[in-house]
Each structure stands twice: as structure tokens, then as C-alpha cells.
Amino acid sequence: MFAFDRIKKALLVSVWFMFLTFPILVIRINPVERTVEWRWINMLLIGVGSFFLSFVWHYFIRRREAGVRRAETGEGPEGGTPARRILKNKKIYRPALAVAGIFALVFPFLFSLYQTNIMISALIYVMLGLGLNIVVGLAGLLDLGYVAFYAVGAYAYALLNYHFGLTFWMALPIGAGLGAVFGILLGFPVLRLRGDYLAIVTLGFGEIIRIILENWNEFSFGPSGISNIPRPSLFGIDLSVHDATIYIYYVMIGLCLLTIFVVNRLQDSRIGRAWIALREDEIACQAMGIDKAKTKLTAFALGATWAGMSGVVFAAKTTFVNPASFTIWESIIILCIVVLGGMGSIVGVIAGALVLILMPEYLRAFSEYRMLAFGVVLVVMMVFRPGGLIPNVRRIYTFTDAAESGKGD
């Protein structure tokens, strides 16, 4: 009886898919010979394929629902998901971290310059993801114009270098500061906005910055951009392209570690808690004595700081900036990194950035299907793991005695 029901459902799904794909996969019109080709075999394949896929899909849905039920009644496996269990187990976690660290350190010497370059952009996205994570993941403010701050950082270095000859290391803090200033600039008008409205306004802000850069020729040299931006030099010594790339790689590793350190500390502090409370309930948050405006502005500013910094590195890495690098698409990718990785989870965001940036690079053979795969991955993730790859967990405190309090992990 039960099985019959499932077969019926799967049959319906396969009929529906055959119907949907009929025009594009079955009929082929040849306009030269004026013939219509009917490829019935495709229809059969789609039908059988979707029939079985539907079974697989429902099997996983059922498994997931059973998991949710277990979690609700509290009989689930101790410590949550497998990934989380591995992270918690110090025996696995410590050596894994050490291996990852050593791998990151020797990476440029093991792999080609091309690979190192890819890794640098992945690291830039790690930083961007961690920055946006403050705004979206922690404070719950959906920001679709995050790339604007990235552009601010990149153009800050490009222009300051062009006009005043500022070096990379001087531009880095300035880029970060300008990012924060622009974050506050965006923050002020959107203080009263939430949800969809906030998303639309931030989207507009991102586009405004891009369009200004594109059209204000006197200021930003328009669509042709700025070229010949110097790579960072080591104590005043100019490096060859090869050495400079490796240098940038290590700079990026250092900046990422700094980002992780700072974001981690912020998250687990009075301010971080206020951000999360703001995400959960704005009115209750205010009634508990949290200054909504101040909290939102710090989230925007601190989020944008990292984008400004990574913008400077980006300009130094590519030695060329133009507005085409800062389209809405970039914002979407960064947002996907945060959502896919796990909102509010630092490890998750790092994993998300590496997956989303490295996968397309190493799967170039299938680049035609990149967008298709991207969409499928997002849908599947949101259905089966809405918390992201490695969801965020709250800190656990342990109390031994009434008056005493110990620290948990």
C-alpha cells in the first residue's frame, strides 16, 4: 500500500518531467532540410531517470525528516552532525588543522603559479565571505550590495597609488578604513529598513557605486579602468611576477588568519551577542537595552572593513581594476558563500568559499554546466541542509556549582 503510493508519486513526477522537457529534448527542427526530428529515446531516458531520481529524492527527504524528529525529541546522536562531531573531536581536529596549515604554507612551492593565483582569489573570497558573514549571518541584515565595499577598497589603492604613489601597505589600512566609512554611509539610510526592503536598497547601493565608477571618467577613468597598479613590494624591493604572487599568497593567508581571529572574537563578545539578538528580534532587542542604530552601524562598518581590505589585495593581485569586476553577480556569489557555508559559522564560510570558488576552476571541463550545477547544488543544499555545510553552533557553558562557573568549549 505504502510502496504503491510512492510508485504512483514517482510516476507522476516522471510524466511531469517528460512533459516539461518535451519541447527542448524531443522535438528538433532542422530548418535547412525542413524536417522535424522526433527523439523519443530522450523522452524515455528522462522518464526513467526522473522516476528513479524521485525515489532517491523522497528517500533522502524521509531520512531528513526522521532526523529532524529525532533532534526535536532529543534522541539524536550526541553532538549533532558528522561534520560537527569531527570538529569537536580534538584527536581528529588538531592533526587535521596542522595538516591544513602545513599544506597552506607549502602550497605555492608545490603547485604552479596558476594554482597559486586561483588560491589567492579563493582566499580573497574567504575574507569577503567572513566579512559579509558579520552583516548577514550574525546581524541578519540582508546585504546585496556588499561588492560595493570591495570596489571601494580596490579603487582606493588604485587611485591613491596613481595620484600619490601610495604603496600597498599604506593603502591596506586606508582601504579598510574607507570600507568602514562607506559601510556607515550605507548603514545610516537603511537603519529603519528590514528584510526585503533592506535587500533592495543595498542592491541599489551596490549598483550606484559601480555606475559611478563606470561613468565618472575624471575620477575613476570610466570603464577602461586603471592599469599598472604595482604589486606589493617586500621592504622596498620590487619582486618578479612569480615572487610577488607568492608574496601576495602569504599576505592573503595572514590577512585571512587575522580576519578569522577578529571575527571569532567579535562573535563571542558583547557586540556579537547583540548582533545575533538583533537578527532574532529587533523589538525585544531594544527593549533589552540594546541600541539598535549603533549595533546595526557597527555590523555594517565591521563587515565592510574586510571587503575594503580584500579590495586592496585584489587590485594588487590583478594590477588592474575596472568596474566590470564589481557587478551584482559578485555580491550574489559572496552571499551564496555565506548561505551555503552556514550563516554565522566561520568554518562553514571558509568551506563555502573554497567550494564555490575552487570547484568551478577545477571543473573547467564542465564549464558549460557550471550554472546548472550551481543551481542544483543550492537547491539541494537548502532542502537538505538549510543550516549550510557546517552550521553554526552556540557556545556551551558548563556550571559545576551554584556559585561557580566554568568555561565550556
Place this chain on the structure above:
Amino acid sequence: MESVLKVHNLGMNFGGLRALDSVDLDVGKHEIVALIGPNGAGKTTFFNCVTGIYPPTEGDVLISVRGKGELKRINGMKPNKVTEKGLARTFQNIRLFSNMTVLENVMIGRHCRMHAGILGAVFRGRSTVREEQSAVQESYAILEKMGLAPFVNDFAKNLPYGAQRRLEIARAMATEPFLLLLDEPAAGMNPYETRELDELIQRIRHEEEISILLIEHDMKLVMSLSDRIFVVDYGRKIAQGTPAQIRDNPDVIKAYLGEERDA
């Protein structure tokens, strides 16, 4: 008696709707005062005006300044400032931070009594660490007092209903108020839970020396708890007095039960 809250001639308009019309109310030190009235009478609007969620259209809200006898005008002040001054509230429809743990919920209440800024959070100096540790301990102490200690690491959303109500009170207590505003604390509770709540509120008043203003529909609870009762209907205050006086007040009976038809 010395008042901690004095509301004078409070009026609130939403467009053409007059939600509150010249309401006067005062709460004395260590007093439990109830605000009752039929649904839609304007009780929650009154709370929202007092706590700064809505700026009142007219009238004054005065609260006593901590440690001094004088009163200070707070209308137009932002909700977080009002809380800092020493007024804390709970909500009719529970508004907990559901994806935070029980302890974190209470620690949010401590927020306005803590000072660590961005630099403190990043560099985690000794004062920040100490502040954080004492916040954890104080929050835990409050949870113990409220009987919520077993739930300390649970997500707020996974708590049983009665415990969620208690957590709301615990969170408000963490802001160190001298006046606690409870919006229908017994809503949805069974008689046993209501009795427990009754004891809890009494205990808070005696042990913490806090004044309480509560909105409640459960008349048994109101009558047993309150020192004085204010009754509002259609945004107007129609009666005030001790529970015994209110019980026999014809206007109140009329507002609740409707007018007796003349034969």
C-alpha cells in the same frame, strides 16, 4: 507613598484612532499594580508608550531616578534608553531570541550594564574578560532563581511554554530594573503554572525590591497579587482602587459584562 512611575494625561493617536485618552497612573515603590480591561482597551499600547516603543501623542511619563527621590520625564526616549534607566518589560506574545541559548538570552539582558566595545572584544583585555565572566555568573544566578538552571544551554525555542514565559521575566530582570512591566504573564498557562507564577512574582517583589506593573486577564491572579488595580476601557481609565473596590465597581462590571438591560 514614593512613586517610581507616574503617568500623567497620557494620550496616543494612531491616525484617527484614539487608542489612549488622558490616562493617569502611578506605581509606588515595591508595589504591585495591575492594569486590566477588556481586549482592545489599550493596555498594551499603554505599555508601548511607557517603554518608548511608541512616542506618546500627549502627556508625560515620569520615572524615578535611581537612588534619588526626584522624577524624570522619559517620553520620547528610545526603548533602549528607557531600559537603561531601569524599566524592563516582557511581551504578550513571547519574544525570546529563539536561536540563542537560555543563558545567552539572559546575557543579552546584561548588555546595557556591560561596557566592552569593539576593541575590548578583539583584544579581550583583562577588564573585558572579567566583565564577561561576571555576566555569565550573574545570568546563571538569575536563571537559578527562576528555576531555569536545567535549561541553561538549551535553545530558547525548545523550552516548554511556561519556562519560556519565565525566561522572559528572567531576561528582563537581568537588566537590573526597579520597575518590571509584565504583559499578560499568565496567558496560556494552566492553573498550576499560574499559581507558580503568582509565587514567583511575589518573590521577585520581596527579594529584589522591584515594583511591578502587570497587564493580566486572569482575575484570580490579579486579585491575589495586586495592591492596586487600574481599569481601562476604550483607551480611558474607568476605575482605580484596591482589588476589593474594583470587584464591586459598577463601571468595571459594565465594561466586562455589558450593561444590564432595564426591564
